[in-house]
Each structure stands twice: as structure tokens, then as C-alpha cells.
Amino acid sequence: MKSQANVFAVKKPPFRFVVALASFGYSWRMRRTNPALLVISLGFGLWAELSSGGSAWAGKPAPLPEPENESSTTLSAVMNSKLSGLADLELSARAELQEDAQKYLHFRRNPGSDQARAQWQARCDATGSLKSIYCRSKDFEKSDVASRQKKGKKLTPQEELKQAQQALAQGEVGLLEELSDSAIAKVFSRAGSAGDFNSLKVSILSAKPCGVARVATMAAAKMEEFLPSDEVHQSVVSLYEKSAQCDEEAEWSERARYRSALLLIARNDWNRSIPHLERLTQNKKSDYYSRAIYWRARAEKSRGNGLGFKQLSSRLTKEFPIHYHSLLLSPRVLFNAAQNLHLPEPAVSFRCKQIGEEWNRRARAVEVLQELGALDIAREFLAEMEEQMEGAEAEARLYLAVLQHRNINTIGTFRVLSSLFREHPGMLSRQTLALFFPLRKNLEGYLHVAQGGGLDPFLIAALIRQESGFVTHARSRAGALGLMQLMPATARSMEPVSKRELLDGRTNVRLGVKFFRRLLSRFGGKVDHALAAYNAGPLRVAEWQRRYPVSDPVLFVDLIPIKETREYVSLISRNYYWYLQIYARHIFDERREASGNQRAERALAAVNSEAVRTGNKNPLEFSLFHSH
Secondary structure: OOOOOOOOOOOOOOOOOHHHHHHHHHHHHOOOOOOHHHHHHHHHHHHHHHHHOOHHHOOOOOOOOOOOOHHHOEHHHHHHHOOOOOOOOOHHHHHHHHHHHHHHHHHHHOOOOHHHHHHHHHHHHHHOOOOOOOOOHHHHOOOOHHHHOOOOOOOOHHHHHHHHHHHHHHOOHHHHHOOOHHHHHHHHHOOOOHHHHHHHHHHHHOOOHHHOHHHHHHHHHHHHHHOOOHHHHHHHHHHHHHHOOOOOOHHHHHHHHHHHHHHHHHOOOHHHHHHHHHHHOOOOOOOOHHHHHHHHHHHHHHOOOHHHHHHHHHHHHHHOOOOHHHHHOOHHHHHHHHHHHHOOOOEOOOOOOOOOHHHHHHHHHHHHHHHOOOHHHHHHHHHHHHHHHHHOOHHHHHHHHHHHHHOOOHHHHHHHHHHHHHHOHHHOOHHHHHHHOOOOHHHHHHHHHHHHOOOOHHHHHHHHHHHOOOOOOOEOOOOOEOOOOEOHHHHHOOOOOOHHHHOOHHHHHHHHHHHHHHHHHHOOOOHHHHHHHHHHOHHHHHHHHHHOOOOOHHHHHHHOOOHHHHHHHHHHHHHHHHHHHHHHHHHHHHHHHHHOOOHHHHHHHHHHOHHHHOOOOOHHHHHHHOOO
16 A cells, blocks of 8 residues: 555545544544444544545545654754654655655756656646645746846946946935946945045935935945044035935945944944934844944943943843854853753644644655755755744744754854744853754864964854855855865965865964964954954955044944954854854863863953953953953
């Protein structure tokens, strides 16, 4: 008999008494309390099967059998024993699922074959199972290039550029608003001084906010390059504040509020920054939401409002329990964050009850595809599950993170867990944090290279997590290679090395550590500056130092105008804290004498020591920005 686990359709079973037996089995369990059920249920089962002629079995997807006692399955058990929702299926059922998947893969691996396409289309049509997870309508859709082409006449790039130059010279903000971002940015990039924007600034400030928000924000961003002049600072803030008045263009107005608030804080004008920060804290979907709460709390503290600071601190740590800005709020917050490591280990659910069958069928598809090694196709189904995950219970979302991990999709794992921790802080534990901040066994040898180069191996682990997600053969679109994502030209500036050699873990980490050490030396041991330079280049960081002469390292990081670099530095800083908390004490307890690495041990002691926790300096700032 073929298993009912077939995800396409359940074929009519040759044995007609399945329903009767199921009913009989239940009645047998109840025989002592109600013996009559034996006779009644058997008769009912026979009647239902015979009267339907077996039609109920034909051409309908069967409910997928689920593993038993899944609620008691811990994350450690799932990870260590490689458990999945397929574990309780019989071998015949698993074989049938694999057969279905292999036929689907044949179709997908031969996209140009009309025969493979026709066979798969016929299979889906014949079974009437288009609802089955492998039979997706999107696989049969043909792209219509013509339908995606924009209608109407469009200016050429040269024509746009010419109009943008004329508009800037004459201060015609209305004309600029009709042009593309790229044309405006290109013309603005040619400006040699803040004075080139004088006419445009007058036009912007005299216009209605919602007609000029985009151009105002882009002009202010370009004019930041001419800071720290007081006159330029006033002009930049006035342009940002003009844009901030337009709620209809949130993309630009939110950026304007964020930049103006930080520039005001840089001049110690906390009171004027508060309205901008307050507006940003009202939109949870804003890219600046968590940062705005942090700086709003700092603003209240600067005004001596201890209660306001405490309330905002509590709000930030509740909504973002492991984030960089949450950790920086106060020594007590930092200490409390580490207590998440002592929370009970959460359970994992292989199947989702809240969303229903669609999620579960996709989960089963992923499990089978991963068994067959088809990780590229499994990735598509994982992406669809991730789109649905907002409605799933926390335990099912944790299993999605495990599936992403098994699919060697570290970025996907991090993304799922980040959302999970924010919405379900109760899922925090040493085990889930170790999945979010992994330290693979085969990486320990590489990290000894960091130790030999005079750097804290946990800082390098934090950097590698962000650069490559610990994928040894990672390649970026820009051409960066390996664990520490080195550009070949950068690597060759230190020693002759081939691209192939850069994909060797030890070689890559050794050269990456050497390069990072150079950056540390160039920027006077300031880790935040060195990290920014590793991502954006040392020339840019030197320019930002000139442009934003602030002593507060957190403010400097948040003032970085490139979002990627700003996030990069803050995320590695956060990673570093958690790597110390999760791994440092354990590793050093076991290998103190063998490793001889006392730098990370001192950093960990600094983070945890009562002396630092009760002092004026935040421990994370101490361990990251001042321990090297």
C-alpha cells in the first residue's frame, strides 16, 4: 500500500477497510466504558467506505502526518540529532516523498526542456493537485517582458543630467523633483562648495514641504560633506527640518529627522533634537526606530529626567533585547542582558498550528529537498515560509531558523532569529543565542591566527559573522573573497596571493587580521573607526573624522552617512559582546593555559566586573572601543 503521505495526491488504497479499522481501533480503546461502540463504529465505517465507493480517496491531497510529542523537542535535541518532521515517517512514506521531489527537480533542472515541462505539467494536472507544494503555478508562468516596459517617452540620461545642472544653477527645485535620483545625485556630486546650493536652498525653504522633501534631503546630505563649518551646519539642519515637515514622503522625511537630530546632538543642542526623535519613535517600521529610542533616552538623561530615561530604556530593551543600542544604554542593562543566557531552553515545533497546512507542506518540501541536497530549490520554499512567518507561533519560527541553518543560509538564519527575538523575547536562551551567534568548531583554529596577530579572536569572530556568515568560500558581487571578505588587490598589497588561496580559511583570516591590524594602527587603536574603514575604506573614515569631530564613539558611528557601514559597525559591536558572553568564559576555562590569550579574558572581565558595572563608563564601550 502506498503511503498517504504523498504530497501530491493519495491514490485509492487497495484495502477497503481502512476507515473501518481506524474506527475500530478507537472503539477498542473505549471498549470498557462503552462496549457498544465496537459494533456501532465498525458498522459505520463499513457503511461510509462502501457507500462512497472509495471516492473520498481519489485525487485529494492527504493531511500530512505529524511527528508525535513535538512540543517537548528542544533545540539542542533537534540540532544535535538532526531531527526533522520526517523522523516519524515510515521508510516507504519517505521514499515516496523523495520520488515526488526528484521528479520535480528533473523539471526544474531542465528549464529549457519542453518535454520535462510537459511531463511535470501533466503530472500536476492529472492528479488535480495544483495545491500540492511541488506544483506551483509560478513554475509555469512565462515572463512578459513587453508588459513590464514603461509606456511613454522617457528622457535619456544625458537629457536628465543637462536639466539637473540647469535646475541646480537656477534654483529650480520643481524641475529637480521631476528627475530621477541618479541624475540629481550625479549633479550634486559635482558641487565644489556649499555655496553652489545657495539658490536651491532659498527655493526649497520658501516652498511647500511636500513638494521638495526629496530634493531637500539629497541636497542636505551632499552639503554635509562641507561640514564642520557653523554656517554649513545651520544650512544642512534647516534643509533637513524642511523635509521633516512632510509626512507623506516618509522615506525622505524620516531620514531628514534622523540626520538633523544627530547633527543637533553633535552641537549639544539636545532640546531641539527631541521633537525629531519623538516622531521617529512613533513608527515601529522605521529604519531609525531603535536608534531614535536610544537617543531620545539619552536626551532625557541630559535634561536630568531620570524617569523618562528609565521608561525609554525599558522600552528599548524590551523591544530590542540583544541590540547594540540596548546594550549601550546603561551598565545595568548590559548586565541584565547577559542573564538571557540562563533562561530555559525553548521547544521546537516541526509543524505550525496557527498558519495551517500551507506552511507545513512547504516545511515538508524543504526537509525532503535538503535530504536530496537540492539546497538551491529548498531556498525558494524557505523564502516563501519566511514571508508567512509573522503569523506562525514562536516554536515553528524557531524551526524555520533551523531549516535555514541546515540550508547553509546564515543570513536567512540571522534574519528569522532577529525577528523572533524581537517579537518573542521568551525564546532567548544560550542555545538560541548560540545559533544566532555561531562559532563553528573548525573555525577555532583560524581564530588562533587572530590571537597570533595580537587581536581578540572573538572580535574577529564577530567580524567574520557579519562579513561572510562563516561561509569559507563566500564571494561578494564586488569580488571580495572568503571568511573575512578580502578584495584580491587588498590581499596582494600585503603579500603575493591568488584568489584560490584567499578561499582557504587560514590564509584568509591571517591576511584579514593583518589588514585589520593596519587599520587599527592607522586610527589610533579605535576599533569603531577601524571597523568602518574595513567596510568603507580608510579614506572615507578619515573624511568622516574631519566632518564629524565628536568624542562620543556611539554618536560617531550613528553619524556615518552610509547606512551599510553604520549598520556594519554597530552589528559587529553587538556581535562582539555576545561572543564574549556565550563563548569566552567556557573556552578560557578549558584552554586558558593552552591558548595564552589573556586579552579577551580581560575584556570579558571588564564587561562583567562590578567595578566597571558601577562606574561611569559603559562596559561595552570599554571592552570594544578602549581595550585594544
